[in-house]
Amino acid sequence: MDKKTIIQTQSDLVADWDTLFRVFIRPEGQASRATLIKYMDRILYGLNDFLKKHVGITEAKSLKDLSEKFTGTIISDNPEKKLADVITCLIEDIAPHAVNVASPYFIGHMTSAIPFFMVHLKTIVTALNQNVVKLETSKIVSVIEKQVIAKIHRMIYNQDDAFYQTHVQNTDTTLGVFVEGGTTANLSALWAARNAVFAPKTGFAGIESEGIAAAFRAYDVDRCVVLVSRLGHYSLRKAAGILGIGNQNVIVLDTDKNNRVDITKLKQIISRIGKENPKTCILAIVGIAGATETGTIDPLEEMAEICAEHHIHFHVDAAWGGPTLFSKQYKHLLNGIHLADSVTIDGHKQFYMPMSCGMLYLKDPKKLDVIAYYAHYVNRWGSVDLGIKTLPGSREANSLILDCALKIMGANGYALLIDHGIETAAAFAREINKRDSFQLMTPPTLNILTYRLCPAAIQNKLNTADKTQRQGICEKLNVINQRLQRIQREAGSSFVSRTTLLRDNNPDDSIVVLRTVIMNPMTTISILNEILDEQEEIFETQLKALL
């Protein structure tokens, strides 16, 4: 065999026009059709069966072992695999080492099972491949996006019929925008708030045009701040950093014993800034509706009042909690959200949409005018292109998924999910309180709670200990809970996350806690009990000696 032949046998796959046509033109024959559908069957069922056989969260292989298998960095000239082999490889080799976020035992993060139909909807969106940045690549999809935005806006702001008739398809106004996720939504909200404060005026073309330094000079300001509770999402700091405000100017507000922003302290800080730093501008105050770590909700009504009084932009980060509005029983928890100037809600969280979809809603349909951008070839002045007032340019039509999901689920369907989460979390909290080994750290308002392993005897000791003793015990507990979480995660059959909270807002008193998010409707109290059992078992057999 000469060298040439050897090379040919090494790869029987060749990139040529025939192959290319095959992948761009849908195969026409019945046999080809059957093949392509068989692939979908394998994706929908094969993948699922495989994950079910491996009931755990993930296979036990370590990250280091996995990494060592993925180090080649040369793109092969000829195709390496056919679609069928790629699918097989994804199902058999990749999926078992991915994370089975759909498992009811996966209760550590805000990523979970999604309804089966979501996969179908995403497939349609992909097959249509519309680009919602402009009408010329989306047409009716832009129209549907405006409608579904108006629907969610109405759920939040509940304006009258006339308002929605005016704005639902109004190409000059914007009730909301779809973005990649909560981070971009929060960034967009602060961007709009920043530009509104430093608007164009005589001799100044506006902050968007001239930049921050010029804006500060024009308005005689030397610092811009954003106020939010210490439970605010880290994307707010990131947004302040990106926007040129500086992330140290996100001022962290203390929380009360219910993990809600302390209103007295909020008032104090505003008044102190006014007196001591008259050149400091408060750009926005952010209320949280479903804190990432504790699920708690700030007193939105009172915050809105304060903002109104001081003419400060009030942003509500309801990335997590927004869909609570579906629940007739619990929507009162978000009272005051309709007073927000802007509201972030994530689609891939409690709308149970696939990754990744965020949204920003605006009380004032003209609010986003201050962030509009135009170009000669798209998004022209006077055009109806939705990309004019969004941070992203090209983007997929996730709005179509939300629109269909609302029709398939109905508000009541979503309400069932919300109610299940809140009520299961409450039952879980009772269970934690019942057990001697655990201490409930933040009781659930919504469907998130934190707790830690802390035997009753130790809890009693802590109550009577002096400061030094306390500190010693707490450090041990922190180590134990940190290890406990890791051991359970690595065992691979269930997953809770962990975070660090402060006791009494004291930065020197940080507590490692276990964090659970109950959003999977298949997560029952008996599964939660199994998870607690496993934790007790891990503690007894592996960690007790550390106390």
Added chain:
Amino acid sequence: MDKKTIIQTQSDLVADWDTLFRVFIRPEGQASRATLIKYMDRILYGLNDFLKKHVGITEAKSLKDLSEKFTGTIISDNPEKKLADVITCLIEDIAPHAVNVASPYFIGHMTSAIPFFMVHLKTIVTALNQNVVKLETSKIVSVIEKQVIAKIHRMIYNQDDAFYQTHVQNTDTTLGVFVEGGTTANLSALWAARNAVFAPKTGFAGIESEGIAAAFRAYDVDRCVVLVSRLGHYSLRKAAGILGIGNQNVIVLDTDKNNRVDITKLKQIISRIGKENPKTCILAIVGIAGATETGTIDPLEEMAEICAEHHIHFHVDAAWGGPTLFSKQYKHLLNGIHLADSVTIDGHKQFYMPMSCGMLYLKDPKKLDVIAYYAHYVNRWGSVDLGIKTLPGSREANSLILDCALKIMGANGYALLIDHGIETAAAFAREINKRDSFQLMTPPTLNILTYRLCPAAIQNKLNTADKTQRQGICEKLNVINQRLQRIQREAGSSFVSRTTLLRDNNPDDSIVVLRTVIMNPMTTISILNEILDEQEEIFETQLKALL
């Protein structure tokens, strides 16, 4: 019939736990399985058949007519539709009014047909629903993402084996990041450049922490600028606006007769800033590799040299042109790209991935350290979470699609697409030159060109006309080309876009041109001739009188 019964008959769909379980748990019986697969068949084939029957770009219905049908803003309490009906509605009622971007007659924008297998790959990504922000919700997918990023990095920067062995799975370094699209990629590049210039130093915690005004004081700077040709993408202005630099500080550079940045003028402007405005800091110079409007490529090597000499961040926006590197025949067009500090490439453009996927690549694997963010519950210090150094938080695993696509297509497969586009565009340019009715405005470097309807007689007239006569003729031509594009678009069987270019960089001499992007491998020269025929026909029958 009493009232209650009436209400019940109005809607036979009820949101209850049974329904909810059905949508979360995959149906188990053979019959249900067949049903779900049948839905996929309808999505893959029914949608396609329907679009084929309606060969045009879109149905003729006006936006106004469409909008009037989508004005309801109340979310129904009970489900409105079953999945089967939703799919039928999407295929029969929605798809015909969407834009058939897969048509070979759709040559107006950078959105086009995607290979059939991309739909399967996206379906897998959706079914797995991994969240790549953190390892705990993605595991192996984060590992694969690092590998595929290293592959593309190698295609751009071509470092040696040792370099890639060091970095491919290194959790401390970052060769690139996946983001939503080119806009976010460009924003991320300028964000990193900004933070590197205004780094922390004694008495200053860095621009990300303290903000721009403090940074300017610390570094004795009063203005920050970004330099880019007038053909730069509008996302650069948007990025400068967001970052607090001010979009007027994106300084537009004149282009030469080939629509490439004028190097002499670039040098002049740098030297002038140095002499006249020593407190102005040049944050970055941006080279374009595939201008949105003209497809042209800046002289990257010379720009890189200038940047190196002046220690300025060199960013290349190769959102469009990046994959030209696959083509052995044409990759030389991007010579110098490996000298860029950062490079933007879009996945949903010439990687033919579904909406929406952008990427940013970095020469220096530590470059993104200046934009890192941490949180207690994810992205902890020392963790390997990919979300630490990305603008977005939660995001879907588009990297998995790119990784599989590279294996299925091979570099040669992509090269065929690139070569086809470039060669078909060249043939199209020859055809335009041959015809008396048209004038080629920007000859193609890659697969994008612009031209306009301008009869030979008028072209001759323009050559001899005085300034006033010229202006009069040009205004008429602009109106004609504007209408021509609209009439053809509204007729609905083919689509070119339009934009406005400047003659000789003169803002008073703007020319409306037709713009075509040849990326669909099914777009042949005979289709392009049909499109020219239709334009001639429209001109003859509807627009000639305007001349």
